[in-house]
Amino acid sequence: xxxxxxxxxxxxxxxxxxxxxxxxxxxxxxxxxxxxxxxxxxxxxxxxxxxxxxxxxxxxxxxxxxxxxxxxxxxxxxxxxxxxxxxxxxxxxxxxxxxxxxxxxxxxxxxxxxxxxxxxxxxxxxxxxxxxxxxxxxxxxxxxxxxxxxxxxx
Amino acid sequence: xxxxxxxxxxxxxxxxxxxxxxxxxxxxxxxxxxxxxxxxxxxxxxxxxxxxxxxxxxxxxxxxxxxxxxxxxxxxxxxxxxxxxxxxxxxxxxxxxxxxxxxxxxxxxxxxxxxxxxxxxxxxxxxxxxxxxxxxxxxxxxxxxxxxxxxxxxxxxxxxxxxxxxxxxxxxxxxxxxxxxxxxxxxxxxxxxxxxxxxxxxxxxxxxxxxxxxxxxxxxxxxxxxxxxxxxxxxxxxxxxxxxxxxxxxxxxxxxxxxxxxxxxxxxxxxxxxxxxxxxxxxxxxxxxxxxxxxxxxxxxxxxxxxxxxxxxxxxxxxxxxxxxxxxxxxxxxxxxxxxxxxxxxxxxxxxxxxxxxxxxxxxxxxxxxxxxxxxxxxxxxxxxxxxxxxxxxxxxxxxxxxxxxxxxxxxxxxxxxxxxxxxxxxxxxxxxxxxxxxxxxxxxxxxxxxxxxxxxxxxxxxxxxxxxxxxxxxxxxxxxxxxxxxxxx
Numbered sequence: 001x002x003x004x005x006x007x008x009x010x011x012x013x014x015x016x017x018x019x020x021x022x023x024x025x026x027x028x029x030x031x032x033x034x035x036x037x038x039x040x041x042x043x044x045x046x047x048x049x050x051x052x053x054x055x056x057x058x059x060x061x062x063x064x065x066x067x068x069x070x071x072x073x074x075x076x077x078x079x080x081x082x083x084x085x086x087x088x089x090x091x092x093x094x095x096x097x098x099x100x101x102x103x104x105x106x107x108x109x110x111x112x113x114x115x116x117x118x119x120x121x122x123x124x125x126x127x128x129x130x131x132x133x134x135x136x137x138x139x140x141x142x143x144x145x146x147x148x149x150x151x152x153x154x
Numbered sequence: 155x156x157x158x159x160x161x162x163x164x165x166x167x168x169x170x171x172x173x174x175x176x177x178x179x180x181x182x183x184x185x186x187x188x189x190x191x192x193x194x195x196x197x198x199x200x201x202x203x204x205x206x207x208x209x210x211x212x213x214x215x216x217x218x219x220x221x222x223x224x225x226x227x228x229x230x231x232x233x234x235x236x237x238x239x240x241x242x243x244x245x246x247x248x249x250x251x252x253x254x255x256x257x258x259x260x261x262x263x264x265x266x267x268x269x270x271x272x273x274x275x276x277x278x279x280x281x282x283x284x285x286x287x288x289x290x291x292x293x294x295x296x297x298x299x300x301x302x303x304x305x306x307x308x309x310x311x312x313x314x315x316x317x318x319x320x321x322x323x324x325x326x327x328x329x330x331x332x333x334x335x336x337x338x339x340x341x342x343x344x345x346x347x348x349x350x351x352x353x354x355x356x357x358x359x360x361x362x363x364x365x366x367x368x369x370x371x372x373x374x375x376x377x378x379x380x381x382x383x384x385x386x387x388x389x390x391x392x393x394x395x396x397x398x399x400x401x402x403x404x405x406x407x408x409x410x411x412x413x414x415x416x417x418x419x420x421x422x423x424x425x426x427x428x429x430x431x432x433x434x435x436x437x438x439x440x441x442x443x444x445x446x447x448x449x450x451x452x453x454x455x456x457x458x459x460x461x462x463x464x465x466x467x468x469x470x471x472x473x474x475x476x477x478x479x480x481x482x483x484x485x486x487x488x489x490x491x492x493x494x495x496x497x498x499x500x501x502x503x504x505x506x507x508x509x510x511x512x513x514x515x516x517x518x519x520x521x522x523x524x525x526x527x528x529x530x531x532x533x534x535x536x537x538x539x540x541x542x543x544x545x546x547x548x549x550x551x552x553x554x555x556x557x558x559x560x561x562x563x564x565x566x567x568x569x570x571x572x573x574x575x576x577x578x579x580x581x582x583x584x585x586x587x588x589x590x591x592x593x594x595x596x597x598x599x600x601x602x603x604x605x606x607x608x609x610x611x612x613x614x615x616x617x618x619x620x621x622x623x624x625x626x627x628x629x630x631x632x633x634x635x636x637x638x639x640x641x642x643x644x
Contacts, residue, residue: 005224006224006225007224009220009221009223009224010220010221010224010225012220013216013217013220013221013224016213016216016217016220017213017217020209020210020213023209024206024209024210024213085580085581104197104198105197105198105576107573125577126198126576126577127201127580127581127582128198128199128200128201128542128576128581129198129199129200129201130197130198131197131198131199133197150201151581152201152581153580153581153582
């Protein structure tokens with residue numbers, strides 16, 4: 001390859017580097033700006049959940065996300081619970097039947113029954129996506145996945 | 155790996171071993187399946203990489219590619235490399251007969267333990283030795299071992315060990331060497347290995363309940379039977395080098411390694427140099443396409459594109475008379491096959507482009523000429539996709555080794571209660587490591603393709619022109635790897 005060719009390619013590489021740096025930077029900023037939950041370090045209500053969210057008492061932790069099991073089916077499809085690493089993930093599984101709810105990875109299992117929801121308060125010291133399953137559904141050969149706990153690095 | 159996708163299967167039946175053995179590999183596809191639990195895989199998955207990281211990584215791919223084209227060496231370098239022999243004593247010990255027998259015995263023991271645990275142990279995939287050993291320790295764990303230390307699996311290969319032992323007994327009894335009944339057909343090349351690896355991918359990704367302990371054990375038995383037939387027909391060493399799928403795969407990856415065996419000497423070579431000496435036997439490109447394709451499909455199966463498409467394909471198959479479960483398996487088989495075909499087609503497109511450059515190099519000759527440059531990309535795909543799975547699920551060996559059958563109260567080494575520590579690597583580390591492996595694989599592939607182009611073309615200008623086509627192929631594969639890291643199941 002000629003000398004000019006080489007310099008041209010290096011120049012092209014430099015141009016790409018500059019363009020991407022300029023383009024990607026604001027996105028990084030807006031990423032955080034659009035999504036206050038990322039900084040809050042708290043759980044956010046799952047999609048499709050239309051409970052009123054805490055507004056006035058912002059000092060208090062927001063109410064836990066509710067996951068409702070109706071006849072073994074999770075209402076509104078597989079739920080998503082978000083938390084930052086090093087915070088606390090709070091959620092409640094309300095079931096109309098006896099069930100064992102298992103959070104993988106953290107390996108926490110709690111019983112739920114009619115009128116006795118399973119309340120979880122998990123210190124999020126592990127990062128990743130963790131499946132939350134109903135053991136009753138699993139034993140019956142149904143889809144056991146009811147929600148995912150998404151713990152992002154803080 | 156998310157092992158086979160979970161489906162609704164209330165019933166399970168048991169199929170006698172003999173039937174499965176007689177039915178051959180096909181049985182693995184058609185045997186009634188067991189309940190697929192999420193179990194195996196531990197229920198933890200990676201977070202998708204952030205968009206920012208993705209954009210930076212994709213840009214780096216382009217920048218590295220252009221810089222590489224500009225500064226890479228002007229004369230072929232890898233074809234002739236320097237082999238530095240290790241001290242003679244080290245070679246003699248590592249390649250000694252007693253050690254070979256010991257390693258072979260360990261390999262055979264592990265294969266037998268896998269089959270025994272799979273058939274007689276508890277039928278929960280996460281509590282039984284067989285699935286984790288086969289899918290994590292053997293299939294994924296041997297990848298970094300081969301890349302770093304060379305063809306270690308050859309020493310532990312249980313099928314080779316058994317074949318050599320049988321051959322030794324037969325030859326001692328016959329008082330002379332027994333030639334293989336058939337000469338290995340050159341046209342067959344690595345194709346038997348392609349079939350073996352594809353069958354493994356089908357078991358892992360398509361078959362519902364492919365992670366069930368008994369299924370894993372039966373598959374191991376069927377595969378062993380097929381391997382012994384191959385060895386009996388074509389000779390033990392020939393079959394291990396061409397047909398035995400895992401031996402072929404791990405020796406291919408070991409060509410990246412700086413460790414090389416020449417006759418009875420071990421020595422060091424520059425990393426990647428071994429790949430330049432890879433024989434382009436028939437089936438090599440297909441083998442690589444199956445590896446990249448199956449890893450991509452495993453990643454893409456999480457994407458909304460596939461979760462939206464799969465039920466539609468399954469509905470179509472159901473309407474032509476398949477049961478719902480078989481229809482979903484059929485959809486996954488179509489998805490896997492299509493991904494492998496796309497990878498293969500994309501590579502052939504690059505070769506067809508390079509053939510346009512001229513210099514009387516036909517596509518037929520070029521077809522295999524660049525296959526070796528894709529091997530680092532294979533490793534990059536596997537590393538990016540399965541890094542955390544290997545690190546976390548591999549720890550399950552602590553408790554599985556102490557209690558391989560998953561029985562109550564068994565604790566051989568005192569580690570039966572040791573849980574998986576999910577804090578060994580964090581999510582950020584994982585993401586940077588994934589991107590790092592993809593970028594290193596890309597640069598390695600570029601360097602190999604560049605070196606080969608310089609070797610093939612007399613005029614440097616044509617070498618550069620042909621390289622643009624291969625560059626498109628590399629950038630395509632690398633970008634796909636990054637896109638798959640961006641995919642998320644949440």
